[in-house]
Amino acid sequence: MTYYIGLDVSVENTAICVIDATGHIEKEFSARCHPDNLATVLDPFSKMIGAIGLEAGPMSAFLADGLKQRGLDSVLMETRRDHAALSAVPVKTDRRDARGIAELLRMGWFQPVHLKIPVARDLRLMLSARDTLGRRVRELDNSVRGLVRGFGLRVPTGARGRFCDLVRDPIADNPVLEAAISPLLSARDAMAEEFTKLDKLVRDQSRNDDVCRRLMTIPGVGAVVAMTFRAAIDDPKRFRSSKSVGACFGLTSRRYQSGETDRVTSITKAGDASVRAALYEAAHVMLVRTNRWTPLKAWVMRVSARRCAKRAKIALARKLAVIMHRMWIDGTEFRTA
Template identity: 25%
Template structure:
C-alpha cells in the first residue's frame, strides 16, 4: 500500500475538523485528507509509525501524548516558526503542508510535550492569574464607586484596606440602593482573596516536593510562583542548547534589525511564555529595589542603574535570571552567590 511509504506527517489541529498532509522520503505527497475529531486516532492506528509535526497550541499537548502512545514521534513547533513555510493562500491544506515541511528542517526549534501533571500545575497558574485579574477589576470598581460619593483612597493593598474601612464607616451616610452592590463587591473580594491564597498554598507545596523548583528558588528574584512555572513549563532543560536560547524562548532577548554589518538591537521580542516572562520581570524589579537600598551587595546592578532606567534594568536582570535558571536546571545545582 502507498501508506507504507509515509515518512513525515503534518497535522493541522482544530476543534472538530483536522487536516492531514503526509509525504514519503522523497517529499512526494501520499495523503491529503480531512478528518473529524472522532476519526483521528482510529485513522492513525492504520498508518506506519513515523514523524508527526504539529503547531503548539492549547490542545496540541493532548494529541501529542495520544500519538506517542501509538508509537509515533511527535514534534511541536511554535506557529510563528511555521508561518514562513506557507506558500500562498492560507487554508487548512496549506497549513498542514507547511507543518509537514517545517518539521523536517534541521534548524527548527521545537516545544517540549508537556505531561498531564505539568499541564495541571500550569492550569493552577492560569486560574490564579484569572482570579487576580478579577480581583483587580473589583478593586477598581469599588474605588470608582466610592469616589462617586466623595470617598477617595490610595492604590495598593493599604488603599484597599482603607477603602473597605471607609465603606464600613460611611455605611449609614450612603444611599440605601448602594448598600447591596457594595456588599456584593466586598464579599466577592473576600472570596477571591481566599481562593488565590489556597492556590498559592497548593503551588508552594508542589515546589517543596519538586527538586528542580527548590533549586530555582535559590536564585535572587525567583519565588515559588516563578520557580513552579519554569519547572512545569521546561521539564527537560536539554531541549535548549544554551541559556540565551532559553531566554529567547521566553521573549527576553532584543529583536534584531541588523544589515550590512551594522548591528541594531531593539526592544525584547516578547515571543514566548508571557506568564514566566512577567514573573521574571516582577522578581527582577524586586531585586532592583533591594539593590537601591544595598548597592554594595549588587554592584553591577548599581552601576547599571546609574546609566539606564530602572525598567530597562529590570528586563536585563530578568534576562540574566532566565539564563541562570537554565544553567541550574541543566547542571542540577543550587545558585551560588558571587564571593567577590
C-alpha cells in the first residue's frame, strides 16, 4: 500500500491527511509544526509513503530540511496553482486543505517548487535584511521631510549622508519641533549605520564570489543585483532553457485568449519580486546612466525609440535575465561585441 500525505502548515500546528492510492482517507490528524513532531506522527507510515507534500511558504524550507534529515523526503508545491484547486471547495478548513493537498499530490496536479540550498537561503536572508533597513531609513527620511515642511522647512534631496545635519540645524530654535524630530533622527542615524554595515557585508561577499564577479562584468549590473540573481537562481541547471528565466521572474507578457478574444497585456509579475526589481534597476542604469556603448545598449535604445522607455527597460530586464543565466552556465564573462 502506498500513502500520499498532505501537510497544511500554520505557525503552531500542522493539519495532516493520509490517503492511499485510490483516494481513500486513511487518517486525518494534526501535530505541532516542528520536524520532530511531524516525523514522530508519520513514523507508522514511513515504509509505505509515496510522497509528502506541503505548500511553499515561510516555514516550508525549515520543515522540508528537518524531515529530510529524519529520512522523510517531501515535495514543495506551488501555492497559486494549489489555491486555484483548493478554492473550489465551498468550506475551507485546515483539515480540508490538507486533504486537498494530499489529493493533488496523488494525482500529480501540482507544480513542484525548487528547494534552495542553505547557502542560497543565507544570501537571501542578508539581502532581505539589507532591503528592510534601507526601506526603514527612506521611510523615516520621508516622514521627517513631511513633518518639518509644515513649519516652512525644506530638506534638500540627494543629501542622504548629511540628512540629519541638514534637519538638526534649522529645528534647533524650535523646542517643540526639536523634541518631536530628534528621536526620529536618532533612530534614523542608528538604522543608517547598521544599513551601511550590512550593505558593505553584502557587497564584499558579492565581490568575493566567482559567479557574482562574472555577472558584474555586464554594464549596469552591480554587486547587489548580481547577488540577488545568484541567490534566487541557486542552481542554474534547474532551468532547461535560459529563455525561461525571464518568465520565472514574471517579466513576460500576460495573455488571455478565448474564442475571438486574444489580448496581450502587462507582464505577469510572477515569481520573486526582488529579482524583478533588481533586473529592472540594472536595465535602467544601462539605459540611462551607463556611457559604455555595447550592442545590447544599442538594441535597447532602438526599442526605447520605437516603443517607450518603460517597455524598453522591461524588455532589457528580461534579456539580462537570459544573458546572466547563460553566462553562469557557460562560465564566461560579458562580451561587448
